[in-house]
Amino acid sequence: MPSIGVRGLKGARGLKTTNKDLSPVQQLLEKKYNGGFLNRSEKVIPAVLFIMAAVSVLTTLGIVLTLIFETITFFRDVSIVEFFTSTEWYPFSNTDPVYGIWPLVLGTLKITLIASVFAIPIGLAVALYLSEYAGTRTRKIMKPILEVLAGVPTIVYGFFALTFVTPVLREIFPSLELFNAISPGIVVGIMIIPTIVSLSEDALSSVPEPVRHGALAMGSTKWETASKVIFPAALSGILASIVLGVSRAIGETMIVSIAAGSTPSAALDLTSSLQTMTSYIVQVTTGDAGFGTTIYYSIYAVGFTLFVFTLAMNMLAQFISKRFREEY
Amino acid sequence: MENTTRVKSEEMIGRIDGRLMKNKVIKGIFLTATAFTSIILIVLLYRIISQGAPYLSWDFFQNFASRRPEQAGIKAAVIGTLWMMSVVIPTAAILGVGTAIYLEEYAKKNALTRWIQMNISNLAGVPSVVFGLLGLTIFVRVFGFGNSVLAAGFTMALLVLPVVIVASQEAIRAVPNELKEASFGLGATKWQTIYRVVLPYAIPGIATGSILAFSRAIGETAPLIVVGIPTFVAFLPSGYLDSFTALPMQIYNWTSRPQVDFHNLAAAGIIILLGVLILMNSVAVWIRNRYQAR
Numbered sequence: 001m002p003s004i005g006v007r008g009l010k011g012a013r014g015l016k017t018t019n020k021d022l023s024p025v026q027q028l029l030e031k032k033y034n035g036g037f038l039n040r041s042e043k044v045i046p047a048v049l050f051i052m053a054a055v056s057v058l059t060t061l062g063i064v065l066t067l068i069f070e071t072i073t074f075f076r077d078v079s080i081v082e083f084f085t086s087t088e089w090y091p092f093s094n095t096d097p098v099y100g101i102w103p104l105v106l107g108t109l110k111i112t113l114i115a116s117v118f119a120i121p122i123g124l125a126v127a128l129y130l131s132e133y134a135g136t137r138t139r140k141i142m143k144p145i146l147e148v149l150a151g152v153p154t155i156v157y158g159f160f161a162l163t164f165v166t167p168v169l170r171e172i173f174p175s176l177e178l179f180n181a182i183s184p185g186i187v188v189g190i191m192i193i194p195t196i197v198s199l200s201e202d203a204l205s206s207v208p209e210p211v212r213h214g215a216l217a218m219g220s221t222k223w224e225t226a227s228k229v230i231f232p233a234a235l236s237g238i239l240a241s242i243v244l245g246v247s248r249a250i251g252e253t254m255i256v257s258i259a260a261g262s263t264p265s266a267a268l269d270l271t272s273s274l275q276t277m278t279s280y281i282v283q284v285t286t287g288d289a290g291f292g293t294t295i296y297y298s299i300y301a302v303g304f305t306l307f308v309f310t311l312a313m314n315m316l317a318q319f320i321s322k323r324f325r326e327e328y
Numbered sequence: 329m330e331n332t333t334r335v336k337s338e339e340m341i342g343r344i345d346g347r348l349m350k351n352k353v354i355k356g357i358f359l360t361a362t363a364f365t366s367i368i369l370i371v372l373l374y375r376i377i378s379q380g381a382p383y384l385s386w387d388f389f390q391n392f393a394s395r396r397p398e399q400a401g402i403k404a405a406v407i408g409t410l411w412m413m414s415v416v417i418p419t420a421a422i423l424g425v426g427t428a429i430y431l432e433e434y435a436k437k438n439a440l441t442r443w444i445q446m447n448i449s450n451l452a453g454v455p456s457v458v459f460g461l462l463g464l465t466i467f468v469r470v471f472g473f474g475n476s477v478l479a480a481g482f483t484m485a486l487l488v489l490p491v492v493i494v495a496s497q498e499a500i501r502a503v504p505n506e507l508k509e510a511s512f513g514l515g516a517t518k519w520q521t522i523y524r525v526v527l528p529y530a531i532p533g534i535a536t537g538s539i540l541a542f543s544r545a546i547g548e549t550a551p552l553i554v555v556g557i558p559t560f561v562a563f564l565p566s567g568y569l570d571s572f573t574a575l576p577m578q579i580y581n582w583t584s585r586p587q588v589d590f591h592n593l594a595a596a597g598i599i600i601l602l603g604v605l606i607l608m609n610s611v612a613v614w615i616r617n618r619y620q621a622r
Contacts (some may be wrong), residue, residue, distance in 0.1 A: 066461060
């Protein structure tokens, strides 16, 4: 029996007529080594796939570098001290524009605070109900409802805030202005409820059944089991879900652009028009601030601040869920 | 002696009643919160349908944007969204599935891979408006695409890419090892195994996750605004470097006008947008149920 070494096969390359003398295994091997395409594609494909994977790394790099470079350009025109210490944001003033980020940060914080106050209790209540009390039927109904709520585009929520929630609130509190912090705050809260519910419920459900049964067997009521055993055990996941929800509230753009107005304000008042970091970026880009103006570069400085806020929140969420995870 | 025992047990029974009561009250509160969440959705849908449904007519689909609400239509926005998605879907699908295959099948478990993975999960948390800033700088200015279909499509593709990657990774990870080993055992190469065994098995999962990601791209507004997509457009794009408008942009434009008529038009636009999203979600759920049986 002739050996089927690679060299031997390569030697047979030119002699196509001898192919039928080779055994099937030899023919296959010849294809593998001499066919070329298969062999080459085995080497090329991982490289191509690696380049594709690199795109998402390049995207992050692109975001960070874009924000840094354009922000540096912005700080050529505007003092960095003014940006962080001034409490006024009047970029559109012709005579004396002032760029102090605080009113925009405060606007974002107001919206985020109202959203959190609204969404955290409701979100946790729904998550606890679904994981500890509800039967399979209720869960089967609620899961798709939450999925739909999570999938509703934010522009739709913005429309809902402006045309329904604001008028209803103004019926109850006549002193509320058309653009205010409360209505968009509540609607941002509605938007983040599904995030908080689904992640918290995952955390609660992943506490093993024997733990639950143990507590119930000791004579605890369902509430005592939930509050003293299950909730503490799932705390890391629950906290992470809240932090992620808050991070989404900070980055939310359309609801606040539509329903919160466009008045940067350093007042603590919640009933009047305000501007967040995100809605400032929208205001400038819908207007006609030309490329290269200080106002154009200011959106990158604001975007950078926003990016730092959300990145910090996301990393905090990752840290919480890694550091405090209960292993069973 | 007997008395004190009886008092104690009565006390205990009293306490148990109290504890059970507390449990009941709290259950009631939680149930109310759950019901409230569903009521929000019902009110939201009811408001939009009752406002927008009377404006849905054949003319509404046939007309371009107009300053007169009774003549305004959504044609440019619907066609524009289709153009944009014809960029988003192939770009995000190819890059997303490619990245997922690389990470699951080829990448070594080292620091670089962990870093790429961390990078993807952080990217998923970046606000969409910041992706808009990226698109404005890179695609609109540096590549010189202007506020075109291509610039908006690439920006959206990058926005949904992390979701497509994570969904594809999960689907690929769920492929049973025995199948792969059987394929290797029959002499298939790595790529043959991936292409003929892993991918066909994972495709339903990849499709389900990707469709959900693409439906997000259809509804996103902020990146389009930042990239500079116009809202008042009375023409259709004829190429990928043409300007265009999209459904959420048109809805935003109508919402930000003070007249109620335009708000109703916005509601009609939202009905179409939600209709498309529900259709896509149903397809995703159908694929998931159809192939879950295996």
